[in-house]
Amino acid sequence: MRKKLLVSAAAAAVMLLAVPASAATPTPGAPGAGDPYYPTYGDGGYRVTHYDLRLKYQPATDQLEGTATLLTTATQDLSSFDLDLALKVSQVLVNGHPAKVAVTGVQKIQVTPDKPLADGSRNTVVVRYSGVPSTISTYGFDAWQRTPDGAVIADEPEAAWWWFPSNDHPSDKATYDVSVLVPDGTQAISNGVLSSQSSQLGWTRYNWRQDKPQATYLATLAIGKFDITTGTSPSGIPVLNAYSPDLGDNGDAARASVERTGEIVDWLSGYFGPYPFGTAGGYVPNVPTHYALETQTRPFYSPRQFANGANPSVVVHELAHQWYGDDVSLERWSDIWLNEGFATYAQWLWSDYQDEGTAQQLADYVYSSHPAGDPFWNVKPGDPGAANQFDDAVYDRGALAIQVLRNTIGDDAFFKLLKAWPAEHRYGNGTIPEFQALAERISGKKLGDLFQAWLYTAGKPALPTAAKARLATNAATLEPSSWQQIKAAQQH
Template identity: 85%
Template sequence: MRKKLLVSAAAAAALLLTVPASAAAPTPGAPGAGDPYYPTYGNGGYRVSHYDLRLKYQPATDQLEGTATLLATATQDLSRFDLDFALDVSQVLVNGHPAKFTNTGVQELQITPDAPLAKGSSATIVVRYSGVPSKVTRYGFDAWLRTPDGAVIADEPEAAWWWFPSNDHPSDKATFDVSVLVPDGTQAISNGVLTSKSSELGWTRYNWRENKPQATYLATLAIGKFDITTGTSPSGIPVLNAYSPDLGDNADAARASVERTGELVDWLSGYFGPYPFSSAGGYVPNVSTHYALETQTRVFYSPAQFAGGANASVVVHELAHQWYGDSVSLERWSDIWLNEGFATYAQWLWSEHEDEGTAQQLADYVYASHPAGDAFWTVKPGDPGAADQFADAVYDRGALAIQVLRNTIGDDAFFKLLKAWPAEHAYGNGTIAQFQALAEKISGKKLGDLFQAWLYTPSKPSLPTAAKARLSAAAPVAAPRSWQQIKAAQQH
């Protein structure tokens, strides 16, 4: 209950004098997070710490109903704010009070609370909504993938709009509770750990929890019929994998790859440090896409990833992202090298481990395969631009840059750096500039010229004299045996 304070006109005037002259009226939060690649993605004026999603889904009609509860903190005196969302909203509450809302732009849900939010104050935002996600198109595509028995959501750099309202930018990470009600006989899979499962009059509810901060595009949901396997890695990390029963000729290859998750998580821990999450795994639904995505703790794999047979290399790539991309997320999408360069380099380390080509042989092959006039070299891995964010050069030239860094600072400093980065920025965000600073601190070397040449110059960099001599003296560089499996991770 609020109490009214009665004061005289003179007393009121005196009180006004205590307000700093610089105090400004509350203002709207920005309709974007300030990312130059995607100006309308994310929002300003607040930060989210937790998403609680309570959903009901009917596979036969693709009808999704939901109530999302967001716990947020205002970062300015806030008169209104936006969420990124594309389904139909029926009600919004802010701190228990009805709020005005309207749709603006392509994916903006603009919310005006009944009273402004003070900077530093907490806010509980409840959004009730419904819709048919597969009928929602934004920027010319639909990230919600229908399957024969349900649906899947896993995409990059955007996916959240199709199933929950959010501050959709990786710079604002939060924990998640995802509760999904589906018809009996249907399963629901999401990130983290399945905390409970219950029956409700012909329906089954699955409750999933991811208790470490997660970028919104890394939140995933798969609904349908799955064959689920569970176990632990050799070090004891719980592993849950799932497969659609109708994967056809790719079924055995998918299992022969994804079932190695526990082994590969532990192997990667030797390079990157302790696994950062409480569970691991992956799922392979019956979809027609060709990509995989490092959705946190529960990697999404398209069946096409395994059309050529078992491919542990693509599993290595996506699991490496759990450190480089998931635990430590990029601050801006221009920092994508920190995700894709290192996940690709993990594949190079795996190739070396499997005696299918050393990291140096792979680096030599990439360098020799692209002449100076090749457009490959015009893409700058450190700032590729939105149109080339997932170009081959971000992966291949990006991993080549890492090998050059390794050769420059030496193995001792390099492998110390691989562990130090995810340790220092665990569950947060990082930039390429911060990574360079850490590399310089650990190695004691100035690395500005190296980073400029290999990440930011739109032309083919020169190799050190010794490397030039090695390549010029050798026969034409052949593709290492691992090359095709490595490239499978770059399918889009």
């Protein structure tokens, strides 16, 4: 006999109220992280907390094989989500179950799990992939650089696509384990600490760990033959540097610069606060490019940075980024001034420290070198646009704006501010408005007009009358070689 189920109106109301709010219809993650400069980069439906990359690379053929395990958290009810990857995917598992995969763009892979992912759920995504990175061009360029004995990946704003699947935007930072298998006699270098190394059957595996949050573009990989040096900074921070043995005439100058990493890290700590990571260093591979990049804990330096001799200024620039750019990363690419303006200003402080021109002299030199009407003043460091993201003005006008800020709020407040920003946003992200708010709180001054004039307005800002008298003298007395060295370090 079937029993009748009797439900009162009150009980029915209670049951309806008990339905979870997350029962909304699952939808795909937003096609991009919401960055106006790069609207297709990343995905808006999840966050990554950890990347585990297990790679095998053959230098002779440039063949890369990988299995990436991503630990993720859904930020909405997800029916599908995107990964940024330009290599060929053979399989994707979500929580152990096969998922459907579709290529939807030049670096976009759409993943549809066998069942939706609930908002707030923690998920494991495994991606098996392979390819020849040097044959892959996206948007007309290839960030993967072949070398005589291997390859290097270090570029900005995009680099991850050529070697691992990611949610490729600096607002989504994660920790990393990078395990690389290469033929015996070849080395693999990445971020963080080399936790172990082992050889078997003609292959050697290198296991690197980055235990602090890191933006995707700051992850680096260098494979080849290197001369590796190790040591510590005066304060005890472990330092690992690496050099290709075939750098030619630039080799000694590179070593004379990069081997000062420990000294410079400790010097910068006096301005920016404690070094935020457990290790430091840098590497100089045999590549034809001209730029340097602040890849986290292990900056990349092109040999051409040292073509005119030792260049510790570029080391200062990239190490300053370990605080301004790596520890505290930009929230959107329009906030690039928070990276490049402060790394350039660190070079100005170094110039002062070396008695090669004060920060004020350098500021006056920049201001006087660009007359009104110069296109230099048309680039707004606070929002330069994607096409001008690495324009000279972002670096030079950006650093000039910092000197104006220093003069306005005074040295006591200014140097407190330099340390407070990394302290308050450690291992996270920040925006220019947040920095302005912090500067106003520390100084007790309203700074809206200053930020508007120097960061957000096209045209040459006017200087106070008192500054004009100083301008001609400082601009004329600056040592030209000091400025040339600083400029050489800004070729990102």
